[in-house]
Amino acid sequence: MPRRIVIAGGGYVGLYTALRLQKRLARGEAEVVVVNPENFMVYRPLLPEVASGTLEPRHAVVPLRAVLRRTRFVAGSLTSVDTERKVVSVEPTAGPPIDLEYDELVLGMGAMAKLAPVEGLAESGIGFNSLAEAAHLRDHVLRQLEIASATNDPELRRCALTFVFVGGGYTGVEAIAELQDMAHDVLAGYPRLEASEMRWVLVEALDRILTTVSEDLAERAATELTARGIDLRLGTQLESAEGGLLKLSDGSKFRASTLVWVAGTRPQTVVGKLGLATDERGRLVVDETLRLEGQDHIWAAGDCAAVPDLESGGVCPPTAQHAVRQATQLGDNLVATLRGERPQPFRYRSRGEFVTLGKNKAVGEAFGRKFDGVLAWTARRAYYASQIPTINRKIRVLGDWLVGMPFGHDVVDFGSREEPRGAFEEAAGKRGP
Numbered sequence: 001m002p003r004r005i006v007i008a009g010g011g012y013v014g015l016y017t018a019l020r021l022q023k024r025l026a027r028g029e030a031e032v033v034v035v036n037p038e039n040f041m042v043y044r045p046l047l048p049e050v051a052s053g054t055l056e057p058r059h060a061v062v063p064l065r066a067v068l069r070r071t072r073f074v075a076g077s078l079t080s081v082d083t084e085r086k087v088v089s090v091e092p093t094a095g096p097p098i099d100l101e102y103d104e105l106v107l108g109m110g111a112m113a114k115l116a117p118v119e120g121l122a123e124s125g126i127g128f129n130s131l132a133e134a135a136h137l138r139d140h141v142l143r144q145l146e147i148a149s150a151t152n153d154p155e156l157r158r159c160a161l162t163f164v165f166v167g168g169g170y171t172g173v174e175a176i177a178e179l180q181d182m183a184h185d186v187l188a189g190y191p192r193l194e195a196s197e198m199r200w201v202l203v204e205a206l207d208r209i210l211t212t213v214s215e216d217l218a219e220r221a222a223t224e225l226t227a228r229g230i231d232l233r234l235g236t237q238l239e240s241a242e243g244g245l246l247k248l249s250d251g252s253k254f255r256a257s258t259l260v261w262v263a264g265t266r267p268q269t270v271v272g273k274l275g276l277a278t279d280e281r282g283r284l285v286v287d288e289t290l291r292l293e294g295q296d297h298i299w300a301a302g303d304c305a306a307v308p309d310l311e312s313g314g315v316c317p318p319t320a321q322h323a324v325r326q327a328t329q330l331g332d333n334l335v336a337t338l339r340g341e342r343p344q345p346f347r348y349r350s351r352g353e354f355v356t357l358g359k360n361k362a363v364g365e366a367f368g369r370k371f372d373g374v375l376a377w378t379a380r381r382a383y384y385a386s387q388i389p390t391i392n393r394k395i396r397v398l399g400d401w402l403v404g405m406p407f408g409h410d411v412v413d414f415g416s417r418e419e420p421r422g423a424f425e426e427a428a429g430k431r432g433p
């Protein structure tokens with residue numbers, strides 16, 4: 001019987017660990033099973049461009065079944081681990097739970113939004129972590145322009161044209177920058193709206209944005225955003241969002257139809273329910289070979305794990321570039337373990353980071369050099385085009401980018417697809433027009 005490696009999570013860790021195993025395992029040496037709720041891996045660094053409509057949502061994902069030809073795929077979510085029997089329980093998309101035995105188990109379930117105890121936030125806000133959220137936000141922003149353009153109610157118009165993002169890390173900055181760029185780009189098609197009526201607010205509790213890049217680059221990004229009319233509220237917190245009325249710690253109060261919460265992430269809730277070793281932030285505790293504390297046959301990496309950073313000290317940051325390298329090392333360590341060899345420590349020094357600020361605009365640093373403007377924007381695109389797996393996806397992404405150059409952003413709001421049964425229910429007399 002070949003041994004079985006079960007991988008929970010089909011994101012960066014899951015996909016790249018499975019790819020490594022596909023490459024290194026001999027035929028029949030082990031069976032690899034990937035469990036993920038959806039049959040695709042989301043290329044999250046491209047989500048801001050999905051939100052601005054620069055990329056088609058389908059082009060920013062990697063179809064797992066197409067790339068993992070020698071791996072068994074199970075659509076579902078891991079819900080529990082029995083470490084004695086070496087069995088995981090999986091909740092499939094439909095039907096009763098499935099038990100899967102494992103010889104080695106990899107946990108790469110990633111992270112979710114970490115909410116602060118702000119009144120009204122859960123009801124009024126939305127995160128920016130998934131494909132659905134990014135695609136929804138694009139349609140939502142365009143719908144707000146339609147609402148503002150159609151209404152004669154000044155209060156509704158002001159509320160629709162107010163877009164608030166909380167969190168000035170790279171996710172928040174990229175999201176607000178791309179969406180604001182899109183909204184300005186399409187405004188020519190809305191003769192009843194003025195650019196000056198739109199209010200874009202970025203709220204950050206610290207006294208600077210982008211703490212993961214150097215101060216100088218973060219300053220350049222802040223200057224670019226401010227010059228474009230984005231209202232940066234540094235050293236400020238969202239205190240309440242009850243009924244859509246936002247109250248900030250600087251004393252300001254206003255209504256906004258859009259509240260995006262991008263102020264931090266935490267491991268998926270299920271991680272804390274598995275009875276495995278976690279740190280004070282809920283991350284799985286692993287050693288430098290990515291093996292879970294106190295477990296010989298469980299491994300973890302990526303955003304759900306606290307991976308020791310042997311280069312810079314502390315714990316590795318939750319980034320895709322770290323997750324990919326951890327996955328490759330993890331794949332090698334699994335092969336070594338199956339063959340009775342010693343797993344090796346994970347070691348990686350970040351090569352830099354790029355932050356998109358909209359079309360032709362970005363900041364970044366790589367190999368000790370700093371870039372901004374078109375050069376940084378082009379370097380970022382070249383990097384992601386080279387990284388996204390399969391020639392099929394590369395061409396689709398490059399195609400979207402190419403088409404976007406002369407034509408700009410598309411103004412079509414496809415929000416109705418979020419309610420596909422509406423017309424049918426109306427036809428059946430179950431709801432009004």
Ligand SMILES: Cc1cc2nc3c(=O)[nH]c(=O)nc-3n(C[C@H](O)[C@H](O)[C@H](O)COP(=O)(O)OP(=O)(O)OC[C@H]3O[C@@H](n4cnc5c(N)ncnc54)[C@H](O)[C@@H]3O)c2cc1C
Binds near residue numbers: 036110129130
């Ligand atoms: C908007 C955005 C922009 C980003 N930009 C950058 C960037 O520019 N550069 C960079 O380096 N990093 C970036 N990141 C961070 C990067 O995407 C993450 O660090 C990376 O995705 C972590 O990989 P992972 O495999 O741990 O988690 P993920 O890639 O999130 O994958 C986790 C997978 O596990 C699945 N899952 C969840 N629960 C279960 C369960 N119970 N059972 C089975 N599967 C489960 C999820 O559905 C998901 O498919 C960005 C993140 C976001 C959200």
